[in-house]
Amino acid sequence: MQDTLAQVTQGAFKLALQILGQNADAQDVLQDSVSIAIVHYSAPKSSNADFKPWFFRVVRNKSIDKLRDQKRHQSDEFDDQVDHDCEVKLVSDPEQAMQTTQLNLKIKAALAVLSQQQRELVLLKDYHQMSYLDIAEVLDIPKGTVMSGLHRARLALRTLLTETAGGEL
Amino acid sequence: MKNTRLCEHIGEQLSGFLDGELSQQESQRVAIHIGQCESCSKTLEQLKQIQGAVSQTYYPNMEQQKMNAVLQDLTSKRMFDFAWFAIVSGVLISIVFGVYHFWLDSSIALYSKLVMSLLLGGGIGLFLTVLRQRLIISKTDKYNKVDV
Numbered sequence: 371m372q373d374t375l376a377q378v379t380q381g382a383f384k385l386a387l388q389i390l391g392q393n394a395d396a397q398d399v400l401q402d403s404v405s406i407a408i409v410h411y412s413a414p415k416s417s418n419a420d421f422k423p424w425f426f427r428v429v430r431n432k433s434i435d436k437l438r439d440q441k442r443h444q445s446d447e448f449d450d451q452v453d454h455d456c457e458v459k460l461v462s463d464p465e466q467a468m469q470t471t472q473l474n475l476k477i478k479a480a481l482a483v484l485s486q487q488q489r490e491l492v493l494l495k496d497y498h499q500m501s502y503l504d505i506a507e508v509l510d511i512p513k514g515t516v517m518s519g520l521h522r523a524r525l526a527l528r529t530l531l532t533e534t535a536g537g538e539l
Numbered sequence: 540m541k542n543t544r545l546c547e548h549i550g551e552q553l554s555g556f557l558d559g560e561l562s563q564q565e566s567q568r569v570a571i572h573i574g575q576c577e578s579c580s581k582t583l584e585q586l587k588q589i590q591g592a593v594s595q596t597y598y599p600n601m602e603q604q605k606m607n608a609v610l611q612d613l614t615s616k617r618m619f620d621f622a623w624f625a626i627v628s629g630v631l632i633s634i635v636f637g638v639y640h641f642w643l644d645s646s647i648a649l650y651s652k653l654v655m656s657l658l659l660g661g662g663i664g665l666f667l668t669v670l671r672q673r674l675i676i677s678k679t680d681k682y683n684k685v686d687v
Contacts, residue, residue: 521551
């Protein structure tokens, strides 16, 4: 149970990091969100399956609050800090490490160009592996909108990646 | 097969198909279409590649020490819930025992017991009505403490 909870909070931290781009800000947001989860009367129990989408929604809203506060809504700042953090990852094969880092940078650069909601849709589905129902809960949009929005976001991502790869994905 | 109206219609369902979010009927329809349509089949393959690449994107974990502190906070929510449960149980048991002894006390006149019971019952009834209303409101606005 504790492992599941640890996965949820680590995932939530990464969501905050993906929105904010700064480690310290993401930690602040996670701490604030945990405080809300503790005192909020409608918070699902942390052992409950409903807890993850509920908690991600709180983290997402808190992250957006923070972004607004800082007036740093420019997408090009999104990946700066995160890219430095990427270099921490250790891969035994240097060639593989370089390719992995390059692909990382390419994907993050393309994600950064997408709109806030498109980026969130792609990350919540493809990175956090959430169901459409849970994504709808996190983003507070109808479930039917998730599939169409996600498809448009993926097509936009494909176009961006194809452009940078000179026609090949 | 060239891009047809069917391709446009299938469109976003390719993503639903990839994510396993379609009904069995829709899924079969998309499967049949991509078996016949080179363009949609290629798009699906590209979406799969993008999905794989995004899922492998690296983001660092939060430092374990800091995460442990956060997890301890969350686990303490159980203590918070237990404390509330203890308080509510204590109050309920006191009320039940109080009422029981009050009715069994032969030194109090019957009309006094009736009047007191009506007053107490009315008070509890009003409290429960307000509580019910509050709970209904809280369900329709469950994130009212979250700033958007």
